[in-house]
Amino acid sequence: MIQSLLIANRGEIACRIIRTARAMGVRTVAVYSDADAQALHVRMADQAIHIGPSQAAESYLKGDVIIAAAKESGAEAIHPGYGFLSENAGFAQSVADAGLIWVGPQPDSIRAMGLKDAAKALMAEAGVPVTPGYYGSNQDPDFLAREADSIGYPVLIKAVAGGGGKGMRKVDDPADFADALTSCRREATASFGNDVVLIEKWIESPRHIEVQIFGDTHGQVVHLFERDCSLQRRHQKVIEEAPAPGMDELTREAICMAAVRAGQAVNYVGAGTVEFIADGSEGLKADRVWFMEMNTRLQVEHPVTEEITGVDLVEWQLRVASGEPLPLAQQELSISGHAMEARLYAEDPASGFLPSTGRLEVCRFPQNAVRVETGVEEGAQISPFYDPMIAKLVTHGPTRKEAIATMQEGLDGLAVWPVRTNAGFLHAALGHTVFADGAMTTGFLEAHQDELVHTGEPDKAMLNDAARAISRYWNSGSLEKLAGFRLNRPVRRMVTFDVEGVEYEADANLPPTPGSHVISLRERGVLVTRHGRTMAALLKRGESAGGAAASNGAILAPMPGNIVSVLVAQGDRVSEGQKLLTLEAMKMEHTLVAPFDGIVAELEARQGAQVQVETMLARIELEEQ
Structure with missing residues (x-):
């Protein structure tokens, strides 16, 4: 068994790994950037090593620095968590070449599944059904536009190296294809260093169903049943659950065994997730489910699988990485009850879900039967450098209805301030009749957003x-x-x-x-x-915060971020709603638009510039002024 482990990650997943490692008697080593010097995972670990500046590209994405930290600390193994370098085959190979244990799949498996186009071709060969689309190497924009026409709108443009909702654009109209392609490629380059895309048919009543698989070095691959991750906003999962509502045994057997075949096709070792898209227009059926992609790592939503199976997936990861066989065979795994996970984000739904940063002066998590997975505590700082997730709230009950009720009760007792959160949005979504009936699709949150976001007077x-x-x-x-x-x-x-x-x-x-x-x-x-x-x-009237556009036509930065594009010039005539510039913050792009018809009187924004919240970026004047 591994005796010492370096966790090449931060936040809640680092804390999650540390807890299991400690219970197994494994010494843990944390790494941290400047922004995380006082972070919870740093204080929880047995040892912590500084690896660089706050920007992820200069710290958590520096593979050579992380390997050096492992050597310095005497760690035997590296666990990548999820995100950052977790699906980087080159980094996995470097870890092995350095004589360290990589807690994850073999580099060849990561490469095989790392690019979505190649993965789909491989899955088709293995007898796994794939979504209709174009997965070829021709990246000429005009050619891709013609392929989209032949597939039929709406289509989904997806970065082949993408994940986490980044590098994805739904296109409903051919006239919007070129702009969507440009934006998608730019985001894919910034997030993954790869702007190659594929084009898929958009399924009109889509359900996102994924299967947890696990393999060992002895040739065994098992599944731990499915999860439903259909509640998404901008392709980012918000609420996940297991098992999937409306899943019959015949369909479960078909989708889970297809996932096992996918793992076997790449000699998979460790924890992985095979993601499928299902046409839910007539309920879940075995012949209406298609492979989308495989995530060669532990997923954010893994706790719901743990809750229904009683398995600690991180413990399995460490045992398999140590060369042990899987602790349980397929026939020993079963589903017990229903589990739900809600992602608590530092964002403001009433302001278009803009990220919210600052100090958590108040941070009180639920005190009822809610499992809280977090990397922060009261007094911590939510920075603009990383993903805005504050915590994952997880519940389990004998039935789906009881798991939902426990989650809503937990959200009632949650208090975070002054950082804004999506807790009210989560509570409303859980209480919506469509969700209660299990009839949601991936478009549910967007379609019902006005009902779920409270924007009026205080209650x-x-x-x-x-x-x-x-x-x-x-x-x-x-x-x-x-x-x-x-x-x-x-x-x-x-x-x-x-x-x-x-x-x-x-x-x-x-x-x-x-x-x-x-x-x-x-x-x-x-x-x-x-x-x-x-x-x-x-008790004392406070000053109201500035918005993205002041009444005088000033366009202010709604958050700290990076200017990725400026679409107008000083002196240009613009119309209300016209795109002016794009700001990237917390790994997402935000477009700022003209508040009314007028002229760009001032333009301070510069492509590539870093700006702080409420920085004046531009000012629009009425033409007669």
Whole structure:
């Protein structure tokens, strides 16, 4: 068995690996960048080594530096986690060449599945059904446009080296194909260093079903059943569950054995996920499921598989990497109950899901039966350098309905501030009738976004709970006033406070709202949480934050990031909604547009420049000015 392990990753997955390694008696070594010097994974590990600046390209993506850190620490093995270098065959080979153990599949397996076009050809040979599309080497834009025409719109442009929703664009109209291709290639180059794409037919009622497989060095490959990852936004998974709703035994057998054949075709060793797209228009059927890609690593959503099988997948990884056979045979694996995972992101749904950064002054995770996988704690800093996920919340129950109910109860007790999160969005999605019925597709969140995102006035019940709490905590005459006084009736106590720069007045005498939780911010006010939403009621009016476009036509950076394209010049005439420039932050592109018809009076944005939040990038003036 491996005795010492370096984890070439950060955040929640590093913490997750450390917990299992510690339980197995394995010494752990963490690596960290400047931004992560005080991170939780650094403090949890037995040893920690600094590997470079905050930018991932200068730290977590520097394979030679990580191998040097392993040598310096005396680690026997390297676990890559997911993301970063986890699917880099060259890095895996370098680890082996350095005499270290790579906790993952063989480099040849990674190469075989690393490029989506080659992987699909290999799967077709192995008898695994693949999605209709173009997977060839001709990358001429006009040729690709003709291929898209022949496939039939809508189509999906996908980077062959892509993953995590990066380098993917759905195109509904031929007129949009060229722009989508350019944007997709640019994002693919930035994320993966490879701008080659493939074109696939877009399935109109798609369900994203994936199968967890595991192989060992003794020739065994098993599956640990399927997961449903259909709840996605911009191709990024948001809520995952296992088993898949509506999956019958015949279809399960077909899809899971196809995944095993995929693993056998590349002599797979370790944890891997075979991803399929299913046409859910008539329910899940064995002949309407197609191979999409294989992820040659542990997946973010692996805890739901652990919950329904009782297996610790990280422990299996370490045992297999040590040369041991798989702990269980296929016939010994079974499904127990239902599990759900919700990804808690540092983002603001009410502002178009823009990433939110800053210090977690308040970070209270659920106290009920929710498994919390996180790499942060109260007081930690959410930086713009890495993925914006704060935590994964995982529940398990005898039935799907009970797993959902436990998750919603957990979200009720969650409080994060002042960093914004998608907790309210998650709560609303879990409570939607389409999701409750298990009838969702990958387009569910986009189609119902207006219903799921709270953008109006604060909840009246939350305002009253805030007033009641403020009155109870401070009991100061300056905070309340008499109103509506009448003989023989109770006095109403009205309390005034500030929410998001707006002054509100609420009744402090009303009873507390079921499901609401209140947290004191000491002399500043209180936090009220309900249905996943967090509202700060402050005693002193705060300054309102700037937006992407001010009323005077100023275009402000909504977050720290990198300018990847500038589409206008100073003096250009622009129309309302016209694209002005593209900002990349937290691995995603965000397009800023003109707020009204006018002229580009000022243009400060420069391609390649790094900008901070609320930096003035451009200013649009009405033409008559």
